[in-house]
Amino acid sequence: MGPWLVGTIPFGLVIGVSAAEANIPTFVGWLTGPLIYAGSAQVAAIGMLDGGAAPTAVILTATIINLRLVIYSAAIAPYWRGTPLWWRLIGGYLLVDPSFTVGVERYSRDSDRERGHAHYLGGALVLWSTWLLAIGVGAATGAALPDWLGLHLLVPLYLVGVIVPSLGQPGVRRAVATAAVVAAAGFSLPMHLGLAVAIAAGVGAALLPATSRPTASERSDR
Amino acid sequence: MSAWMVIVAAGIASYLLRVSMISAPDQIRLPVRLEDSAGLVAHAAFAALVVTSLAGTVVGTTAVQATPSVVAVVVAVVAVSLTGRSYAAVLAGLPAFWVLTAITIH
Numbered sequence: 231m232g233p234w235l236v237g238t239i240p241f242g243l244v245i246g247v248s249a250a251e252a253n254i255p256t257f258v259g260w261l262t263g264p265l266i267y268a269g270s271a272q273v274a275a276i277g278m279l280d281g282g283a284a285p286t287a288v289i290l291t292a293t294i295i296n297l298r299l300v301i302y303s304a305a306i307a308p309y310w311r312g313t314p315l316w317w318r319l320i321g322g323y324l325l326v327d328p329s330f331t332v333g334v335e336r337y338s339r340d341s342d343r344e345r346g347h348a349h350y351l352g353g354a355l356v357l358w359s360t361w362l363l364a365i366g367v368g369a370a371t372g373a374a375l376p377d378w379l380g381l382h383l384l385v386p387l388y389l390v391g392v393i394v395p396s397l398g399q400p401g402v403r404r405a406v407a408t409a410a411v412v413a414a415a416g417f418s419l420p421m422h423l424g425l426a427v428a429i430a431a432g433v434g435a436a437l438l439p440a441t442s443r444p445t446a447s448e449r450s451d452r
Numbered sequence: 453m454s455a456w457m458v459i460v461a462a463g464i465a466s467y468l469l470r471v472s473m474i475s476a477p478d479q480i481r482l483p484v485r486l487e488d489s490a491g492l493v494a495h496a497a498f499a500a501l502v503v504t505s506l507a508g509t510v511v512g513t514t515a516v517q518a519t520p521s522v523v524a525v526v527v528a529v530v531a532v533s534l535t536g537r538s539y540a541a542v543l544a545g546l547p548a549f550w551v552l553t554a555i556t557i558h
Contacts, residue, residue, distance in 0.1 A: 240539075254455045261456075265463025270497045275462055277501065281508055285453040285461070292462040295497045296469050298489075304473035315475075322471035327494075380549040383521060384542065386505040387528045389498040391541030394532035396495060405492045406499040413500035417507045425500050432496025433489045 238328065238357065239364045241269050244388045246368020247381050248273065252280035256369050263365045267358070268326050271295040273385055274425060283422030291426040302330040309337040309346065317347070324354035401436040408435035520552035 242263075249259020254276070262272040271292040278288045302325055310318050333350035340346050375381055396402045409432025416424030453461075506525055510518035528545035532538060 258455045258459055261459050262463075265459055266466050267463075268466060270494055270501070271462070271466065273501055274497065275459065277505060277508070279455050279458060281504075285458045288458050289462045289465060293465045293469070295493060296466045298493050299466065299469040300472050303470055304476075307474045307476070310474060318474045319471060322474045323467060325470045378550070378553065380520075380524070380546060380553065382505075382509060383524055383545065383549055386502040386525055387541045387545040389502050390525060390528040390545070391532050391538035393495060393498050393502070394529055394541070395536060395538060401492060402495045405496040409496035409499040410503045413503035414507060417504060417511065422504075425497075425504055428500035428503075429493060429496045432499060433492045436492045436496070437485060437488055 235357065235360055238361055241388065242361050242364025243368035244384050245269060245272050245276070246365040247372030248276050248385050249365065250369045250372030251381055252276050254279045256373060260365050260369050263362045266292060267361070268296050268299070277385070278422050278425065281422060287422045287426065294426050294429055299325060306330060306334060309343065313347070321350065321354070324358055328357055329354035405432040405436035408432045516556050520549045520556060523552055524549035
């Protein structure tokens with residue numbers, strides 16, 4: 231979990247600063263941590279509320295961004311069969327990209343389920359508390375920092391740092407390019423729906439070529 | 453609906469997504485296309501967030517006022533491309549913004 235924490239703390243600080251800068255109560259911005267508990271959806275929710283987006287658009291966008299959690303949920307479910315309901319409800323609440331990766335990696339190489347559960351829960355709780363603390367520190371300090379620092383740029387700059395190294399993958403490149411263009415074109419869409427539309431278009435564009443790829447039988451015909 | 457309620461509703465939706473398959477019967481399987489899209493959603497979301505954040509900053513301003521923010525993002529893209537380091541985006545982008553803001557103000 232260590233390497234994940236190193237990457238998580240700056241992101242949490244950035245979200246905290248954006249919560250402090252946004253036109254919503256800072257505590258509400260911080261609450262995205264324990265309630266939504268997924269960085270990209272939190273950034274979107276805070277940014278959209280700050281921009282005056284319609285509530286349905288905010289909820290829809292956060293839900294679309296978090297759709298991947300269904301896949302994580304499906305992937306980790308086999309390891310949690312036979313566990314009590316309370317365990318699955320708590321474990322599920324803590325399920326997010328780092329805890330999922332660390333948890334599944336441990337489950338897949340250690341047949342002792344009890345140790346795997348302890349590893350998952352321990353790592354996930356450390357991540358959760360670090361995340362909330364980082365957002366809190368960012369929110370507390372962000373409001374006191376002067377405007378000339380340009381902290382409103384912190385989130386887009388941070389995200390650029392996450393996106394650019396992944397652009398070597400063609401699918402990611404298509405998703406990023408399409409989402410960026412559609413987001414720009416749809417910036418004025420009502421209820422700030424442009425963000426949700428852009429994400430859907432980006433994912434669709436990335437997946438589209440896979441359907442037009444020749445099938446095995448088509449390739450053998452050539 | 454207040455910001456509080458929106459966050460609570462988004463939080464409930466997120467939680468339901470998390471526990472959806474954990475509590476589903478074993479025979480339920482996700483469509484392959486949905487599984488394929490898992491790794492792409494975050495990148496598409498990040499790209500859209502960068503553009504909408506930037507647009508929110510520059511729309512309605514003059515070209516001179518918009519330049520520092522736009523150039524800062526471009527500098528960040530170049531810095532990360534050249535170094536391969538994620539943190540280079542903030543380390544190069546923010547100073548570019550400060551310098552350009554100072555120049556355009558005077």
